[in-house]
Amino acid sequence: MLAAILALAALAGFFGILLGYSAIRFRVEGDPIADQIDALLPQTQCGQCGHPGCRPYAEALAKGEDDINRCLPGGEALVLALADLLGRESVAMEIKEKIPSVAFINPEGCIGCTRCIQACPVDAIIGAAKQLHAVLNSECTGCELCVAPCPVGCIQMRPLPAEIQRWRWPYPQRQAVSPERPSVPRQDAA
């Protein structure tokens, strides 16, 4: 009886010390879960999730402070990926996904106020005070953060044109019958 209690107490003490030592010796700076979440997020930095950028949303998710369906650019696929990573139930998206688009500054309207430049999270707008501004299409993430600050309303979102390089084969239709002819009734093998 006494031997058992002593043995268990000794074990408990030993493991307590081991764990305490490990916590100090192998301490990880930062939050690896937040890093993993951040790697999944689309990095548009659009703030539509209610956080000021992708990283803060990733940190909120890591702490369990927000739902996994807040990211509009990520869409359904991201919700599934986050549910998989965090072991949470997947929740339906609230709003439909948008078509990919980039900002366009109308050169007739731009007054060179630099407000859109300050708003752009990825520095995709070039220009200077009282000079015409322009969007770098290859860098624009389509977050729309530049649209609201424009005092003359000359920024619009334009859908990306269909290009061969970006074209994808469509998901096959289950019924591969051409529409102009009614499908031939199948002969029963029996």
Next chain:
Amino acid sequence: MASSVASATPNTAQRLWRFHGGIHLPDEKALANASPIASLPLANRLWVPLQQHIGAPGRPLITVGDRVRKGQMIAEPTGLISAPVHAPTSGRVLALEPHPVPHPSGLSAPCALIEPDGLETWAELPPPLADYPQLDPALIRERIRWAGVVGLGGASFPTSVKLTPGSERAIHTLIINGAECEPYITCDDRLMRERATRILDGVRILHHLLAVHSVLIGIEDNKPEAITAMQQALAATDLASYTDIIAIPTLYPSGGEKQLIRILTGKEVPSSGIPAHIGIVCQNVGTAAAVADAVLEGRPLITRVITITGRAITSPRNLEVPIGTPIEHLIAQCGGYREPPRKLICGGPMMGFELRESATPITKATNCVLALSAAEAPDPEPALACIRCGRCAEVCPAKLLPQQLYWHARAKDLDRVQDYNVFDCIECGCCAQVCPSHIPLVQYYRYAKTEIWAREQEKRKSEQARARHAAKQARLERQEQEKQARLRKQKETLATASKSTDAGEDSKHALIEAARQRAAARKLTDGGA
């Protein structure tokens, strides 16, 4: 026939191997292979796509309104894996704008619209390199690159790149692909029958460039005339010491690069590898002829032989066509349609894709235009559930598991599709052909492949955005700190300035005090006096 041809030279008594799977298809080649390659009157308008190869797009060298001459470079390569485009005839550039190009999407890409002037004035061409055995191989490669030669078998990979193998592994065998295994297509067949000498000229150049020990020319045994013609041409040259012409059994897809290598050498190209990894380079017969044109005549690749066939065409045949000719012009030159086509296909019936517009021009990669009648292209039967019969796996020439691929592609589980090596699929269509449930299997694999590519691209883009956002945050922070530092500095200078002002006031007070004392002292003396 094939066996008698094979015994004509002792070299062809060679062992052949078999690749996994494959199917026998009705070859339908007799439709178009009877008449010789014809040339045709120029079309009124040529739409020349500015990118006709895999790799980086070309940079246009012309502007609207320019006069161009035949063989003049109109787009220059922009990277290592890139190829130039040349004007197929002389004339005027009417426009540089997007136009539908042969692509499964039916989308438009930048094209030069050239109105021929009918004069066929050649641009100044580089001199022929007839003495190429004495020249530096780099010079010959540069010539092939200048001529815009790309793989004419269909993949259109720049040939000069393929002829520049890495130093890590020596190339020992060159394989010339004359298999032409897909039904209906006969352009390589006619080319071998009529221009065997030119092909062998190209083979000699390629042999010199790659310094290989042996050259194997593989031709399916359903083309006995082509085999005979090539044998005869070979006998008249000095290539016979290292070149073998080998008749291979007709079995689709023996013309696939990896399949042909397996048949001729028994070797297998590793998964996601290229033939150069096992010391082999494979070139199409048409490419060899184009190389000969470039090196021996200094002529760029501006025409190609193309098969116009199908039972909806009045007189199917092979044509030598300037690149950029609209397909409707070719069909009109073949007597037009005998009946309204059910399907217009670019490429063969197995691996080709449907064309939506007949104004689409042909490119360097277009080997066949197929107008199928209603009888040839019946509506696909409705797809039923997979019954797991396994016939697709039996015929797959890449030894994949088509039903597993289908299963995961249908569930959009892209990671699993990749685990089953979807990128080793050559999209030959054997599995879909034998599927008793009529499942469009290849469409699922194509869907999965492009989705995986798009996903990788998005990932790269978000990495870039993350880096740019972090850089902006860092810059803002730095600017904020600099501002703080500046403010602090200003405050300090103000403080020292005010201190010095205080000191100045003290001295003023002292002066005033001294003056007052002096005045008081004077008053005293004045009063005393």
